Amino acid sequence: MGSKTLCEWRRHEIPEALGELRKIVRKPKFICTKCARSAGEKEYLCHPLKLKKKA
Structure with missing residues (x-):
């Protein structure tokens, strides 16, 4: 997808x-505040917000 x-x-x-998508969403660290999609790297989202780790 470039x-x-x-x-x-x-x-x-x-x-x-689908293969590329699996890699992108496998271990999410960020969520998009616009559309609620998640990804491992912020570059894949238009409005990324870092997810906090569980305490």
Whole structure:
């Protein structure tokens, strides 16, 4: 998918890039405050917010 954020992915693109998507969301560290998607790196989200670790 290149440098697109998850927010920019279209439904029809998801099945084509399922392997890449699995890597992106496997261990989420950030959540998008706009659309609630999660990712391991903030670059994949348009409005990232770091998730706090459990106490």
